[in-house]
Amino acid sequence: MPLHRQFANDGKELIIAIKGKFDFGLVQEFRQAYSNVGDQQPTVFIDLRETEYLDSSALGMLLNMRKSLGKSVKGIHIINCRPEVRSILDISRFDKLFVIE
């Protein structure tokens, strides 16, 4: 499964992990993954530990997520980025829009 979605800490955190390739091929699945975040205002964690490849469509999908979730979540964290992924996010100035750790 390239996308894995799981609530943790009694619904206070939503973890979405993407494995392998993160691009437009996941566009529906990714939207689905954050479509129902509940009313607990969770923090969303995008876990990229196993993301090998991504392109600008993935960046677009992340921005769309941010736009669509707005205040219904406490924040969006992008976690466990491999160094190459991290530098792509940095060049795109994603650190201003997401918490990258």
Added chain:
Amino acid sequence: MHVYVIDDGSDLARDVNAQLRSYQLFAVSTCSIEQVATLSAPNEKVLYLVVAGEKAQVAQISALLQSSSTQSILITDSPIVFQQLGQFATDALLWPLASNLLQQRLNYLHQLQVAHDQLDGLKQSLAWHKARVDREHQLVEHIFQNALSRNYLEYAHVHTYLTPVSKFNGDLCLIAPGPLGNIYMLMADFTGHGLAPATGALPLSQAFFAMSDRGVSVAEMVTEFNYRMSRLLPDDMFCAAILLELSANGERVTYWNGGMPAALLFDEQGEILKRLSPAHMALGVVDDDEFDSRVATFRAPKGSSIALFTDGVTELLGHQHKFLGSEALEMLLSKYPRTEDFTSLVDELERFRGETPLHDDLSLAILSCRPTGLGEVKVEPEQFGLPFVFESVLHPEHLTTVDPVAHILSALSQLPHLRRHRTTIYLFLAEAFNNALEHGLLALDSAMKQDPEGFAEYYQLRLERLHALQHGEIRIRVHFEPNSKELTVSVSDNGSGAAEISTSPNFTEKSHGRGLELLRQMTTDLHWDSETRTVSFKYVL
């Protein structure tokens, strides 16, 4: 049994011989004391029946009896000889005897001999079995040592106290670094203790180390563990486990606890901040579809530590025949909260136990939540290999059926020096390829991607137009120059759409236009040739 009558030539000897032969019980031979040394050893057990009259050669008989390990009965009619030699024989009789006494004694000694032989045989076979078991244990120990040789117990920020009941531990405490500077820790307790549960440790540890190397998530790890354990373990055996991951900055903790005592998060003052209680069944209990891999996460405050332990610790039986209990353990942690107190903590546990033997394996580990200091996995500096050119010309039958960029990358990343840059190279190739395909051949308009709905529609349209594509080609060329470590990429299309790349920066928060911006920022010599409809750029590794 073969009876040798050692005959001194006396009347007594004649009487004894006569009586003996009348029993017809055993093989009987007669010889003089001088002849004893020359006797050849018969196949069966031997008994000396030493007859010593009043004029017996006491010294010679005494020497024989004392030097020989053969069973012997001394028969004499002299109380003096009886006194002198009786102590050296297995049995001594003063002649004349009550009727049948000699026969009874002989039978008795014979039975003793048989029992003795049996005991000897058992002893030997026991010794043989013991040697075999020892050898097998050695082999298994060796296998365990090798299997666990990767265990990173010497990690600076963890302290452990691991004591098995027997040679083999049914508890497992594994530590491994992940590729992102994170660290994984698994504490597991198989049902029972000794060799049988310890065997389960082999597949579990192999999976743990392999998955730590890949840096997979806690949820995925426990799913795999449960898969393996539920297939491997018999129905009455399972494996309680807590798996924990600490992020590289030492702040973020993710854990899954199946049937283990609640691990404890405590601060430097010894206050218990959190109990990492079990929320799941132990590993190996339920099938894949029932298995719940949901993890819990929290932020560990600076200076805090996590104590993980098996029930062997809380059920430690003290010298006053009382269990330690979890309250007492928490009190001990409160008393010795700092890492440098760990030995004192262990001393207290040992004092509590005293001389009482352990009745379960005992494992305690304390992990300090601080930056792991492990860093990302360093890649050995590599020799840059041969120059090469890679070219692929793609037609609709390729474009509609495979993902060309992923294919090209899986080939290129076989080269060791390119492997480390695969994510970046993928990005460049994907951007240039998608530009040529989406705008050049499929004539899609990126402006559609302005809003989330349009974004999805854009990719739906991409799919539809791609499937309808009859003509067109995309040429991807990658040239690598090892001396300058330079990768030159060019992507051309023969379509008619607007694939042109503007080289002026246009960076916004829009959901599109990002790809070309990334190309602009990360590559050099970005160029669009409208004659050949080719985008080209360079990237230095």
